[in-house]
Amino acid sequence: MTKSASFSLLRIMALLAPAVFCLQAGRTLAQTQETQAIEVTAKKYEYSPAPIHIKRGTKVQLKITAADHDHGFKIAALPDGAVPGATPGLVFVSAQDCWQLKKGETTTIEFVAQTEGKYTFRCCHTCGLGHRGMKGQIVVDQ
């Protein structure tokens, strides 16, 4: 390669580098700014919709309405199968061990879906015979 050819190649690369950087920064920004409200119903003995699909990077407002009875909502911040102590995949605005869902009321839970994976949640308020089987899943897709 001649000296002038390698010089112009360097110039092209120098010009392209900031452009690529801007594209990536813009994409990250768009991911964290996207807020999605998802309406969920809790009733004996299920949550719907099931499973709940969310795109990675989405800021979520989960609006859960307890239709027929008091229920609860308990979810781990780590995806199913993750090693304990791993970085949380769901980042909650205000984390709680068990959200109480009052009959007829809507509870809003906010979080960022940071890492893809399956997150199982369950009812944490004894609500009847099928209580132990009252579960649902959030699936964070890439």
Ligand SMILES: [Cu+2]
């Ligand atoms: Cu229950």
